[in-house]
Amino acid sequence: MMELFYLITSAIACLMAIAFAMRATRVERRAKKLSAELEAANVLLREQARIDELTGLANLREFEERLGYAWSDHARTGHALSLVKIDLDRFEWFNEHHGRAAGDKALHAVAQAMRGVVERPTDLLARCGGDKMVALLPNTDTEGAEFVAEAMAEEVRKLRLPHDECAYGVLTVSVGVASVSPEAETGKDTLLEAVETALQQAKTAGRDRVYAAS
Numbered sequence: 001m002m003e004l005f006y007l008i009t010s011a012i013a014c015l016m017a018i019a020f021a022m023r024a025t026r027v028e029r030r031a032k033k034l035s036a037e038l039e040a041a042n043v044l045l046r047e048q049a050r051i052d053e054l055t056g057l058a059n060l061r062e063f064e065e066r067l068g069y070a071w072s073d074h075a076r077t078g079h080a081l082s083l084v085k086i087d088l089d090r091f092e093w094f095n096e097h098h099g100r101a102a103g104d105k106a107l108h109a110v111a112q113a114m115r116g117v118v119e120r121p122t123d124l125l126a127r128c129g130g131d132k133m134v135a136l137l138p139n140t141d142t143e144g145a146e147f148v149a150e151a152m153a154e155e156v157r158k159l160r161l162p163h164d165e166c167a168y169g170v171l172t173v174s175v176g177v178a179s180v181s182p183e184a185e186t187g188k189d190t191l192l193e194a195v196e197t198a199l200q201q202a203k204t205a206g207r208d209r210v211y212a213a214s
């Protein structure tokens with residue numbers, strides 16, 4: 001009788017231990033799943049914090065960080081470094097005549113068209129606010145940057161987005177280019193100012209053109 005009692009008690013203890021172990025495994029599996037989901041959400045959040053929602057390009061924050069790294073590399077190695085700054089021509093008119101939603105679509109289309117031109121893994125195309133975008137081109141001299149800039153302007157023309165106030169009735173862009181050569185002893189703010197000045201010169205000279213800082 002006693003033996004039977006011990007047998008039953010041991011069997012119950014065994015079953016309880018198995019049930020407990022199974023539950024612990026389930027809890028552990030669930031905790032792992034939740035932790036993986038949390039990590040994925042964090043990665044997504046970090047990516048979103050660096051991307052401009054409308055165009056899908058990098059945002060200004062990401063551009064500034066990458067420019068900092070590229071500048072350090074330039075200072076250390078003396079490699080050339082270029083910036084290309086793009087501004088849509090008469091975009092206020094585009095918004096007024098086609099509507100803000102069409103303007104948003106145009107901005108997105110222009111960004112995608114230009115993205116195809118900026119090819120190297122170390123290059124970065126970012127939206128720097130409103131209808132302005134900027135390309136960071138490490139290890140690229142003025143000649144190379146001008147080539148990229150002309151290709152960008154051509155890709156935008158090829159979109160053939162109707163615009164009565166631009167050349168040939170299609171939306172165009174003005175583009176500024178500025179570079180630092182190996183021997184230059186300037187700061188990155190000087191480069192940023194130079195590319196903005198070149199862009200304004202492209203605007204003043206009649207828009208739909210590339211202007212390189214001398």
Ligand SMILES: Nc1nc2c(ncn2[C@@H]2O[C@H](COP(=O)(O)OP(=O)(O)OP(=O)(O)O)[C@@H](O)[C@H]2O)c(=O)[nH]1
Pocket residue numbers: 054087088089090091092093095100101102103104107129130131203207
């Ligand atoms: N649809 C849309 N428009 C925007 C956005 N951000 C800025 N804009 C518009 O872009 C226009 C920028 O105008 P400006 O760059 O000052 O001038 P512009 O008409 O483009 O003329 P130029 O640059 O001198 O050729 C303004 O009308 C802004 O409202 C946006 O996210 N979506």
